[in-house]
Amino acid sequence: MAYAGFGLACVLSGTPSFHLGGTPGPSALGWGAVAVGSLAAVGCGAVVRSGLRPALRALLWAACVPAGIAAFGLLLDVITLMFGQGVDSGVAAANHALAAAGVVLLAATARPVRPPSSRTVAAVPSAASGPVQLAACAGTVAFLPYAAMKLVWASGGTFAGLSGAEMRAISERNGASGLWLTLESWGLDATVLLAALGVFLLWGLVRPWGQAFPRWTPWLRGRRVPRWLPLAPALIGAATLAPYGVFGVGYAALATAGVVTMRRGDFPSSSDALLVGWIGMAAFAVYGVALIVAIRSYWLRTRSLSTARQGHTSPVVPGSSVVGTVDHRTGCGCGDRHAATSRAPRSSAGRTTSSAVRRSRADCQSDARSPRGWDLHH
Numbered sequence: 001m002a003y004a005g006f007g008l009a010c011v012l013s014g015t016p017s018f019h020l021g022g023t024p025g026p027s028a029l030g031w032g033a034v035a036v037g038s039l040a041a042v043g044c045g046a047v048v049r050s051g052l053r054p055a056l057r058a059l060l061w062a063a064c065v066p067a068g069i070a071a072f073g074l075l076l077d078v079i080t081l082m083f084g085q086g087v088d089s090g091v092a093a094a095n096h097a098l099a100a101a102g103v104v105l106l107a108a109t110a111r112p113v114r115p116p117s118s119r120t121v122a123a124v125p126s127a128a129s130g131p132v133q134l135a136a137c138a139g140t141v142a143f144l145p146y147a148a149m150k151l152v153w154a155s156g157g158t159f160a161g162l163s164g165a166e167m168r169a170i171s172e173r174n175g176a177s178g179l180w181l182t183l184e185s186w187g188l189d190a191t192v193l194l195a196a197l198g199v200f201l202l203w204g205l206v207r208p209w210g211q212a213f214p215r216w217t218p219w220l221r222g223r224r225v226p227r228w229l230p231l232a233p234a235l236i237g238a239a240t241l242a243p244y245g246v247f248g249v250g251y252a253a254l255a256t257a258g259v260v261t262m263r264r265g266d267f268p269s270s271s272d273a274l275l276v277g278w279i280g281m282a283a284f285a286v287y288g289v290a291l292i293v294a295i296r297s298y299w300l301r302t303r304s305l306s307t308a309r310q311g312h313t314s315p316v317v318p319g320s321s322v323v324g325t326v327d328h329r330t331g332c333g334c335g336d337r338h339a340a341t342s343r344a345p346r347s348s349a350g351r352t353t354s355s356a357v358r359r360s361r362a363d364c365q366s367d368a369r370s371p372r373g374w375d376l377h378h
Contacts, residue, residue: 003036013027019088047060136290146283162267237291241291242289252281
């Protein structure tokens, strides 16, 4: 309802809520926000009234598609604000944020609720499969030409007909913040630093240390990484960079074939602009696709399964090992082993020898707190 009200206010006031390539779009596009918000409100209301039926679940997932398209550009807004710069339009940035929040809420509503009579099964931290790690390698390598180009400019060199001093003047003319210009004066480029963070995130999704904090993380080592911590920025990045890069590569291919003309912008010639476009768009496209592959792998390797309380054997997660049912009192994943230990022979007094159970759980908690707890215990 909030998003629908936002779109209606933009339409009635004539304020553009969408910007296309930095150019304000027609205010009538706000009716799209009204339609998406109204559809989501009706669907959520029906779920509250009659439960999550298959048709309603399909409706909610369908509403996520236009909401996700409306959220395109959120990552760029966040990056701009991180470096102390102003966004092109506060209304458009608010539209991106509201649409992204709507996607999260719709997806959470559309997810089935796990029955309370089930136990969760935790998977041992594991690496992704070979093809997924190969995709991560491709996403990493794709950023190397981009980083080299940016560092040449930041260090004062010349590339594609533009010198580092000219690039700095262009940044100042475009309203770059003091932090951005300071980094350039030190020979660093802010986008290269962000690319390095993106590569770190990509490998965290495919390596075991993305599921359990490694040794070099003080106070956290050995603990499980919350799933939302890497998935939230990864989903935002993939939803922005993948379509941006893929469409950019398509446009560069058409410009190379002579079908369309590449605008030269601040570059001396169209061919220079085309060269820079190929380097940037190819990096975004390959990295964005690799990020999607890594997200899917991480989601499948870290999802929790449920087992009936009557059963004593835990199912195996495809592609990974399984610890066992989680003991909600101790927080460990060795419920089956504890259950077996608790069925120890009784003493002459008729009481269960619970000391073995206590030792088993104490050992599990001690191992879980150690950096190699997953390997030592399981």
